[in-house]
Amino acid sequence: MIALANAPVSYGVFELGASAGGRLPGPEELLGLVASAGYTGIDSGPIxxxxxxxxxxxxxxxxxxxxxxxxxxxxxxDDAAFTAALPGYRDALAFFAEAAPVNPGLPPKPTLACSGSAQRRANPGGGPGLGLRPAEWDRYAANVEHAAALAGEHGLEVTFHHHACTFVETPEEIDELLDRTTVGLTLDTGHLILGGGDPLDGLARWGSRINHLHLKDARKSVLDGVVRGKGDLRTVWAGKAFVPLGTGDLDVPAVVEAVLTSGYAGWLEVEQDTIPDPADPPGTAQADQVHNREVLRRWFP
Incomplete structure (x- = not known):
């Protein structure tokens, strides 16, 4: 079974927030917007x-x-920083466990991601000399496995999100992570493109490990420009790199068909990361998420 979710970040609700003067919906409004757009799940946003x-x-x-x-x-x-972050992580796990009874057959997946580094944040897309060395990978993988084991104590299964400006960004880094750990993978079509990968190749390459999906359409020219210009992630989101399904460079029908053929079961989360701007017409984010749901009715009525 595949169930469709959306995310607060599609409405600009995440750590970076809106541009000056941009309006963000509150929690109650956000739940109503996602439900009325036709989705049955929602990402947590800020815990x-x-x-x-x-x-x-x-x-x-x-x-x-x-x-x-x-x-x-x-x-x-970073072992010391990881240990220091564990109390907050344990609280996040308790939060996900609190939500699990709402849909026991499809509980939430804590979506692990890397905090990255100043150097990686300054070099979107990665590149030579920016990755972890073998001994660093040993430490990194051990900490990922520890995080996964802690989630298991709460009856939860984690998923790992490859992401721009982190140590797991490029296809080769995703390969390394999966080779060294047992965790499942969140395949994010937009971040994979930014990291130099191809979503269809990713589905074929890591299909047996994918346990969560983030579906984004993207304008590759914008992402390529961010990589060339060494822009930060705010540049990606404020620059409208992620666009409504079917209006960017992602072959949405081919990707969805590949997902269905793969036998994947779980959440398919539509994300259109954005930073609202005061110049956006009123209701833009909701109109986009209604559009995205309508595009997917071809496969998910």
Whole structure:
């Protein structure tokens, strides 16, 4: 079974926030927008935004939504920093466990991601000399496995999100992570393009390890320009690199057909990362997410 979710980041609700003067929806409005657009799941956004415990479950159920997952970045490359981050991570795991009873058959997946480094943030797309050395990979992989084991203590299965400006960004870095760990992979079509990969190749290459999907359409020319200009992630999102499905360079029909052929089961999360601008027409984000849901009705009525 494949279930469709959307994410707060599609409405600009994430750590970077809006451009000056841009409006962001609050938690209650956001739940209503995602539900009315036709999705049955939602990403957590900032942990706790939709409440905790019974309040969280009530808020989700009132809108007919389940929690699909949520971003948790950890400094896997630094043992001391990783250990220091564990109390916050344990609290995030408790949050996901609190949401799991809403849809026991499809519980949320804590979405692990790398905190990266100043050097990686300054070099989107990666490149020679920017990756981890073998001994650093040993430490990194051990910390990823430890994070996965802690999630298991809460009855949760993690997924690892390859992401721009981190130590797991390029196809080769994804290969290295999967070779050294047992974790499942979130395949994110937009970030894979930015990292120099191809989503169709990624689906074929890592299909047996993919346990979560983020579907993004993207304008490759914008992403290539960010890599050439060494722009940061705010440049990606504010520059409207991620666009409504079918209006960018992603072959959406081919990707969805490949997902269906692969036998994948789980959450397919539509993400259109954006930073709202005051110049955007009112209702732009919601119109885009309604459009994205309509595009997917060809496969998911």
């Amino acid at each position: 706790g935004m939709f409440g905790r415990g019974e309040r969280l479950r009530e808020n989700l159920r009132r809108h007919g939504l389940a929690l699909a997952g949520g971003w948790v970045d950890l400094p896997f490359a």
